Amino acid sequence: MEIFQKTAELMHWRNAHRPQSVGFVPTMGALHAGHISLVERAKSENHLTVCSIFVNPTQFNNADDLKYYPRTPEQDLEMLQAAGCDAVFMPDEVEMYAAPPQMRLHFGNLEQVMEGAHRPGHFNGVGLVVSKLFHMVQPDVAYFGQKDLQQFLIIKRLVTDLSFPVRLVCCPVVREPDGLAMSSRNMRLSKQAREQAPALYRALNVAKQRILNGEKPDLVCAEVAAQLNENPSFHVEYLVLVDTENLRQVHHPQACEEYALCIAAFVEQVRLIDNLIFRM
Ligand code: AMP
Numbered sequence: 001m002e003i004f005q006k007t008a009e010l011m012h013w014r015n016a017h018r019p020q021s022v023g024f025v026p027t028m029g030a031l032h033a034g035h036i037s038l039v040e041r042a043k044s045e046n047h048l049t050v051c052s053i054f055v056n057p058t059q060f061n062n063a064d065d066l067k068y069y070p071r072t073p074e075q076d077l078e079m080l081q082a083a084g085c086d087a088v089f090m091p092d093e094v095e096m097y098a099a100p101p102q103m104r105l106h107f108g109n110l111e112q113v114m115e116g117a118h119r120p121g122h123f124n125g126v127g128l129v130v131s132k133l134f135h136m137v138q139p140d141v142a143y144f145g146q147k148d149l150q151q152f153l154i155i156k157r158l159v160t161d162l163s164f165p166v167r168l169v170c171c172p173v174v175r176e177p178d179g180l181a182m183s184s185r186n187m188r189l190s191k192q193a194r195e196q197a198p199a200l201y202r203a204l205n206v207a208k209q210r211i212l213n214g215e216k217p218d219l220v221c222a223e224v225a226a227q228l229n230e231n232p233s234f235h236v237e238y239l240v241l242v243d244t245e246n247l248r249q250v251h252h253p254q255a256c257e258e259y260a261l262c263i264a265a266f267v268e269q270v271r272l273i274d275n276l277i278f279r280m
Contacts, residue, residue, distance in 0.1 A: 001080060002087040007136050010050075010089050014138055020047035024139030024166075026130060029053040030070035030184035031079050034174035038143040039083045041171055050137050051080055052089040054096060059125030065271070070187045089137065101128055107154050113247050114262055115150050115273070118237050123154050130155055134164050141167045145174075147181050149260055149275050150247060173274070175201070181274045193268040196233055203228050204261050204276045207239065211253065211261070212280065217241040218251055221261075228265065235266040244277060253280045 004010040014022065023042030027035050035051075042049040053076055060066035073090070080088055105127035110116070116123050134142070144152045152170050159166055174182050179201035180194075189197060203224050210220045225236040241250045244260050253259055262275040 001077075001085055003077065004087065004089050005091060005095065007091065007095060010087070010136055011138075013087060014050075017048060021140040022046055022137065023049045024133070024137045024142045025049065025051045025085075026133050026142065026144075027051060027053055028055045028069065028184065029076050030072050030187060031076045032174075032182045032184065032186075034145055034147065034182040036079060036083050037174050038145060038171050039080065039085050041169065042141065042143050043084055045169075046141060048086045049084070050087045050089060050139065051085050052091075052133055052137065054089075054091055054129065054133075056096070056125055056129040057093060058097070058101065058128055059122050061119045061121050068188060070184050089133075096129065096132060103128070105131075105158070107157055110150070110154055110157060110247060113150075113242070113249070114238060114240065115264065118264060123151070126151055126154060127158050130158065131162065131164075134166055139166055141169060143169045143171055145172075146170050146277065147173045147183070147274065149244070149262065149277075153245070153247065181272070183272060185270050185272060188270045190268060193233060193270065196231065197267045197272060199228060199231070199234070200263055200265055200267075200272060200274050203239070204263055204274060207241075208261055208276050208278055211241060211259075212278070216251075217253060233268050237264040237266070237271075239263045239265075255280050 002013060023046035025038045025042055039049055039051055055069050057066055105124050107123055111123045156168055178198040180198045207220050207224045211217050221239045225239040228234045228236050240262055242260050243250055244258050250259055258279050260275050260277045264273045
């Protein structure tokens, strides 16, 4: 497995391997089985697989979240090697941002809801770093997780608006046996918070079932969020039913249409997100 810290070295390797197809998995490291599922999917569909590890400062709107974001580079490299990844790109901040970026990306309605509403500037940072990585890696296909559904839709928009010649693949959420969506941030949960965190996934399932039974989504979401908030360790930021294309809130779901139930909640100090996609 090749390990590159410099863009020039990565691009030299990329050019030396044309015309082989490259599948690309961008990450912020602290890898888990969810990330590895993306690497495996990339491997199964491309000649070569590249994974990037970069904790991108421009997408953090909370200094502590950036400071305490888990970093486990040695273990990450072992996992990628075992998964058969061909190349890892691990730039430092100076390599990615020689100077503070001045341009701003806007994604309209897509960035005004959910994560965009609660994390100002977050998707500008995501859009910038993914654009840079697409230029550097020049992948044929890029793999993202449905866990970050809004991020996937933002990147889809980015690829359309800027004509990146990249196909995007959205991969299913990988969960712990108790249902908790795998996340690098789970490493930051205390023992007690880790035991309680699967309640988010259970809440999504309860809300989904009630909506499928014909109850009004707004009422269901408000009640389910209130039940979670009864536990002082939890603070729900949002629980909403949205359409899976534009993330517009859905008040009257229609039969056969596809929707996503999305949640963001603090469990003690750690902010977690999750979602379920289902058809009425
Ligand atoms: P991150 O390192 O958190 O930026 O995530 C890198 C990629 O892995 C993103 O496309 C995420 O959506 C994806 N990912 C994170 N957690 C999971 C999971 N539990 N299952 C599947 N994909 C995931």
